[in-house]
Amino acid sequence: MLDPCKEREPRVITNALIEKCIDLQYPKGEVGRLLRLEGIPMEEVKEIRFEHLYILKIDHLWVLRSLVKLSLNSNLIEKIEGLETLIHLKELDLSFNKIQKIENLETLTNLEKISFYENLIETIDNLDNQQKMTVFSIGKNKIDDHSNVNYFRKFKALTSLNMAENPCSEEEYFRYYVAAFLPNLVYYEYKRIDEKERGKGSELFRDELRTLERKEEKERIENEQIEKEAQDAKSHSKMFVEHLQTGKLFDIMYTNDEEGKTLLELGEEVRELHAEYKNQFVEHCKEVFDIGEKHYYERQTELDNFTRSSENAKLENQLESIGHIENFLENKNAMFKNIKNLQQQLDHDVIDEDQFMAAMVDRRQDFEQMIHKTWKNLMELELQIFEQIEEVNQTIERVLSEMLNTFKEEVQAVFTNIRAAEVAYSENLNEAGIQFLTNMATMTDVEEIPKELKEMVYDRDSLNNAIVATHDVHMQAIDSREDLLNLRCKAWIEDLVDRMKNEEIHRNRYKLLEINHFLDIQQEEFNEITSLPEQIVRDEDEL
Known part of the structure; x- marks a missing residue:
């Protein structure tokens, strides 16, 4: 019998724990028994849940290289780590943990749904590579600056956002701020944003919005220039004279x-x-x-x-x-x-x-x-x-x-x-x-x-x-x-x-092998067509 106190001790994800969680996901009854007998290789598992397991550290998940959905909610996790090999991951749930910083998600470029609900995060950042993200939940954290909302302007696929119960979300007109500054967003706190809210938000925050748009336009121009210079340098490097058309050497x-x-x-x-x-x-x-x-x-x-x-x-x-x-x-x-x-x-x-x-x-x-x-x-x-x-x-x-x-x-x-x-x-x-x-x-x-x-x-x-x-x-x-x-x-x-x-x-x-292979096949065909008829072979054997 398992010791309840021992079960509540902080733990690290191990192969044994992974196997246990996979086993729990099998259906009950005869179907589950047959599936257990057949077994699912770890590298083929698509979905897994590590919930309410007092996990302190994420580890060993590289064995689940085909994983698409991962739930680690309701644990004791303090740091996002050990996920970089899960490049096929589309859904990640890290709700109800002790995470203070969003980090180490750069390789997970296929993420579509992410939840950090009820953690200790103060700033929204380090999500630039998640351009496929459609749903993001970061409610009940420590975000007190409403301008964190502006970080999501770069995510054109984002349709649903939840920032409820953060200090900034308690501000008057915060929902209108979200509606104005995220024009592509469809749902905030799982409720559809209507055009009236968007219009009122644009009116309330007109000056701040215009200032941000001017800043973004300036950054866009600067980034285009940097990108052009990088492309030019790459092209000119073939000529061995990159950057010499400018005063960079000086x-x-x-x-x-x-x-x-x-x-x-x-x-x-x-x-x-x-x-x-x-x-x-x-x-x-x-x-x-x-x-x-x-x-x-x-x-x-x-x-x-x-x-x-x-x-x-x-x-x-x-x-x-x-x-x-x-x-x-x-x-x-x-x-x-x-x-x-x-x-x-x-x-x-x-x-x-x-x-x-x-x-x-x-x-x-x-x-x-x-x-x-x-x-x-x-x-x-x-x-x-x-x-x-x-x-x-x-x-x-x-x-x-x-x-x-x-x-x-x-x-x-x-x-x-x-x-x-x-x-x-x-x-x-x-x-x-x-x-x-x-x-x-x-x-x-x-x-x-x-x-x-x-x-x-x-x-x-x-x-x-x-x-x-x-x-x-x-x-x-x-x-x-x-x-x-x-x-x-x-x-x-x-x-x-x-x-x-x-x-x-x-x-x-390759050509020499091709010639010899071609002629070998011709020789085999000749040998086959000139093989002795069965009757002649039998007669010769009898002799």
């Missing part, structure tokens, strides 16, 4: 260049020099981008031509192979027809067994010659196309390597200009710094000089060290970007060549 140089930022405080003249330097730098980067774009399309055109040439060669080779196969099949059909005629003649005593056997020996020799000739022709064609493709691939490698070298040489020339611009700026900065030191010696009020600048340029050595430091940071950023471009070029051509070689090796091996 900005990267100054990200960790505190000396360079501080030296801009030397005065208006330095800021003008900096602005001019930036314009030159960005223009040179755009030159690199234009070169990259031009050479990318040239490479693609060349690669497309080679690909077309290879495909045409393969097609011609295939057609010739088909011609040999059709010729073989035509001769085979004629031979099989002749063999059947001989078998009929034997059956009708037109020829005797010796004549039939002698004819079969001749036919076997002819068929073996046909098989060998076809095998030889097909193998010669395959060897021919293999050598052709190998030669084409070598040519592609050579041509594209030469094109990449030309591209890198043109880019190198522009990077030389970028470095020259950096050197010129550094020299101008040094002159401006010396002039600043000279002027500072005669200044009566040095308090106007920023503290960081004063500490950096208190004498010529410190000034020189600061300028050298900023120059080194810039040169390192420029060198790193050029090195990255060269490394990406090298990796691309190596990957392309390896892929083409592997694809051709795979194609060749």
